[in-house]
Amino acid sequence: MSKRIVYYEHGGPEVLRWEDETVPEPAHGQVLVRNEMIGVNPIDWKLVAGVFKSDPAPFPGTPGWASTGIIEAVGEGVNNFAVGQAVIVDSRARLAVTSGSRAGTFREYLAVDTRQIVARPPDVSIEQAAGLPSSAVAGYSMVHHLGITEDDTLLVHGAAGGVGSAAVQVAVARGARVIGTASPANHDYLRSLGAHPVDYTADMVEVIRKLGPITASADAVGGAASVAATVTLLPAGGGAVTAWGDEHSQAASIPWVRHPDDELHQVAKLAAQGVLNIRIAETLPLSEAAVALERSRTGHSPGKILLQP
Template sequence: MTNGNPGEATMRAMTYDRFGGTEVLSATRQPLPKVGPGEVLVRVRCAAVNPVDWKIMSGGLKDLMDTVFPVVPGWDVAGVVERVGIDAPEFAEGDEVIAYARKDYVHGGTFAEYVSVPVRCLAKRPASLSWEQAAGLPLAGLTAYQTLTRLGTRAGETVLIHNAAGGVGSLGVQIARALGARVLGTASPANHGRLRELGTEPVAYGEGLTERVRDLAPQGADVVADFVGGVLDATLGVLAEGGRHASIADDTVTRSGGQWMWVRPSAGDLTELARLADEGRLTVRVAESFPLDQLADAFELSRSGHVHGKIVVRP
């Protein structure tokens, strides 16, 4: 990782220096990240692709977050602690960790050989998951976990999850089950078998969805988690009296008493997800793995929407 002089340490990274599609991605060498107070340097074993990565690259969040070019994209990571910064006693060199490594601005991400990560984002890697699975857990897992827990999901309640076979939804159904809830999940019929394996009662998308849910749960759903968008009418049609609902894809839910969700880094929540994984109650499905220099192909596969499971990249 060095050129002989520690002051000239560099690493391989995928970067872009302007907004656009996958054509703006390049394989480059970048300075090794500085390790500030409360941070550790992580040697990346695997990093996972999330739709937000290519949406940011296209400029979709430029009005929400500051961007410093060149950008190394990526927020999900599983790796090994290479160096510990000042005031980071929670971790030691050699620790195997996972993180949703979102920082306060867009610049130094996880599609590289190394990434600096604040300890507020880090948790120990669950031993039960492979490196690829572990890398796919943080962002999607935290999104599902924080949505369900902020809605106050309790044992014995009925939960409906829209897009239950998706990356966030498939983790959401497992988390809801771990919380003791009965889980209904919307998905295309081709994915119903997978949902049943996860302990979920599948419901087909499309016209008649409200009636199909009501047939299974006549009193309605106590909690509805929308992980796809465009389903507010169906949500309100199946919501039980006093029920709670939230969406990660439709901010209009706030007009009908719902919550508009955005995931935040949380070492505590990530540690809880790791615990569920090691107890055998949570697993991550990996769809495909790419080498670092094929990140553009990984992004294009993610953009296609025709993937079931996480896409991971190996530096």
């Protein structure tokens, strides 16, 4: 037997249960991964809360889109991964919907489609690897989507979070100038990444304007204030993208980020090269997933929250 986090109804973190399950057999095209570390993302508490009305996942559900671990068994038809190999798992909805299920990562053992894993580079720690899927891939994808180059000045809303800090690091590595919004407690962190920090107060637009014109905007926050700032500051022809499409970004015709198929591979490579570094806030036992989701739900965790099986 192994352990997993499970929920039987939508709600807050209090609906999570800690239960036994049979170790799954990998089906055709799947591998069995023994999780070594699990990454927590805002999508986890949102799915448990039932934010997405079209969520196809039936109850009982297990949260989690991100983990890293060791392959313990391979299913039929798998010839590109082997037992004993270290991998990173990104249980993205797009693939999960295609394959008819979403096997959440908040469990000790996980049977997962090989299209949802990449090899973990030897130079990437298990903590860094678990922190890459979902948030860092979204940050990378936003910069890729916008085609950021050294000629750009990129405004990143929510620059201190998992998505925003990845966008900052990838854009800086491409030679762009980056202005990032965050609360003052995170300004030294943003400077250490090479970004110009700006507080997201009422005069945010004027403060950013004084730093010079922007050419593109990547929004990892959403909401009225961030979208209004982008609309006011972005010149005609400038690119904008959001990681959290809501009524405000839709009204402003700001698209939800497009994810390239090789995003997880690219992000793992950038982590191995030292371009991407995930800030870790804390590591909790998997059994304390409810505490982790509650902290993620605040929207102000000082870095990635990890769960150890």
